Amino acid sequence: xxxxxxxxxxxxxxxxxxxxxxxxxxxxxxxxxxxxxxxxxxxxxxxxxxxxxxxxxxxxxxxxxxxxxxxxxxxxxxxxxxxxxxxxxxxxxxxxxxxxxxxxxxxxxxxxxxxxxxxxxxxxxxxxxxxxxxxxxxxxxxxxxxxxxxxxxxxxxx
Amino acid sequence: xxxxxxxxxxxxxxxxxxxxxxxxxxxxxxxxxxxxxxxxxxxxxxxxxxxxxxxxxxxxxxxxxxxxxxxxxxxxxxxxxxxxxxxxxxxxxxxxxxxxxxxxxxxxxxxxxxxxxxxxxxxxxxxxxxxxxxxxxxxxxxxxxxxxxxxxxxxxxxxxxxxxxxxxxxxxxxxxxxxxxxxxxxxxxxxxxxxxxxxxxxxxxxxxxxxxxxxxxxxxxxxxxxxxxxxx
Numbered sequence: 186x187x188x189x190x191x192x193x194x195x196x197x198x199x200x201x202x203x204x205x206x207x208x209x210x211x212x213x214x215x216x217x218x219x220x221x222x223x224x225x226x227x228x229x230x231x232x233x234x235x236x237x238x239x240x241x242x243x244x245x246x247x248x249x250x251x252x253x254x255x256x257x258x259x260x261x262x263x264x265x266x267x268x269x270x271x272x273x274x275x276x277x278x279x280x281x282x283x284x285x286x287x288x289x290x291x292x293x294x295x296x297x298x299x300x301x302x303x304x305x306x307x308x309x310x311x312x313x314x315x316x317x318x319x320x321x322x323x324x325x326x327x328x329x330x331x332x333x334x335x336x337x338x339x340x341x342x343x
Numbered sequence: 344x345x346x347x348x349x350x351x352x353x354x355x356x357x358x359x360x361x362x363x364x365x366x367x368x369x370x371x372x373x374x375x376x377x378x379x380x381x382x383x384x385x386x387x388x389x390x391x392x393x394x395x396x397x398x399x400x401x402x403x404x405x406x407x408x409x410x411x412x413x414x415x416x417x418x419x420x421x422x423x424x425x426x427x428x429x430x431x432x433x434x435x436x437x438x439x440x441x442x443x444x445x446x447x448x449x450x451x452x453x454x455x456x457x458x459x460x461x462x463x464x465x466x467x468x469x470x471x472x473x474x475x476x477x478x479x480x481x482x483x484x485x486x487x488x489x490x491x492x493x494x495x496x497x498x499x500x501x502x503x504x505x506x507x508x509x510x511x512x513x514x515x516x517x518x519x520x521x522x523x524x525x526x527x528x529x530x531x532x533x534x535x536x537x538x539x540x541x542x543x544x545x546x547x548x549x550x551x552x553x554x555x556x557x558x559x560x561x562x563x564x565x566x567x568x569x570x571x572x573x574x575x
Binding site: 247248250251252254255286287295296299300301302303304315317318321322 | 427572573
């Protein structure tokens, strides 16, 4: 009887040890997973702040007063990005942003990207392609604008 | 404009590109207004055909000095971002008050002793012909008044071609000649057409005085036009 009691006790102890190991392992896994996700969040935040990401941004910088061609550049460039990459624009991977250089809030990003005047810029991470001159010559031609935008985006991707 | 754009896209030679860019600048609405003002200014000496024509050339030389000067500064490493932001951002904004002040100086409303814009009545009475400095200065200033369209043509297209190598530094001169071409053509035309009209008047001094007043009013009107465009 005593022998069988000892046997059950040892089985219980073993069970407890396995449970303890399982809890510890789970805790370790939980800590690991959470640390990875924290790191991921931190990286994501950093990317957002520095503009260094795999996302493609097309920036159009202008002043308050604009010419007819300048407005056509904005309109057709925006349409081109949306027409060429509808899915990616929807998911937020690709974006088109028009920024007014006369506004103080634009100064930071304009300084960072080295923009001094009206500019159409394709940016991905550290890569930036200035397509201002090509875009100005295609301002009133939506098809040509698509070609220029695509060529600019291809250059920052590869 | 479409025709010029086609030539530009197919152009293999940078000199042709610079020339076309200059012509596109010259006929775009904003520099056209300054060029019309300049035509008025340079034809103020309508009794002297040769002088009007030389004025047209001097005005274009003024433009060439500014465009080339800026290109040289950028060639030697000045920050294109800062220079471009300064002129594209402020050039046009300063144009309105500048034109109005020149107009008022020419009308003698404001009396400042300034070699080129000294009182027009004094000038006519004394029969002293001003130097060409005023016209040169006007060309230099008007060239620096970059408008949204001309700013892009100069800073985004011409400058990268120009500063790529020292050989490209002549391109702003070609560009300037093209931007001043309408003024040169009109100067020649006015010199040989309106010049004769002036001579038909018995009282040429009176004609000249009123012509100059008209030019002064033109400056003020164009100045007000820019003021309305920019500040309203």
